Amino acid sequence: xxxxxxxxxxxxxxxxxxxxxxxxxxxxxxxxxxxxxxxxxxxxxxxxxxxxxxxxxxxxxxxxxxxxxxxxxxxxxxxxxxxxxxxxxx
Numbered sequence: 001x002x003x004x005x006x007x008x009x010x011x012x013x014x015x016x017x018x019x020x021x022x023x024x025x026x027x028x029x030x031x032x033x034x035x036x037x038x039x040x041x042x043x044x045x046x047x048x049x050x051x052x053x054x055x056x057x058x059x060x061x062x063x064x065x066x067x068x069x070x071x072x073x074x075x076x077x078x079x080x081x082x083x084x085x086x087x088x089x090x
Contacts, residue, residue, distance in 0.1 A: 010078050018070040025063030032056025 003009055033056035040049030 006082060007078070010081075011074060014070075015074065018066070022063050022067040022070070025059050025066060027063075029056045029058070029060025029063055032059060 033053050036049045036052030036054075036056055038049070039052060040046050043049060
């Protein structure tokens, strides 16, 4: 879909896929951390719950890092292709 605005049209398909991946990693990490905390509190072998918390924290961190990376990369590519930002208007 072409809107005519280069800001919205620039690599739109990649943005959709990258945002979905980020959302899945981040939400998955949150779910794993919560599930791990519940298992740690309720069940006696705490290692399973702590492992789940660790994997959730890792997934959450990777999701947030991926979000920063792909947005930063797109901004830099867009600036390189369309020039530096214009001066702010008064």
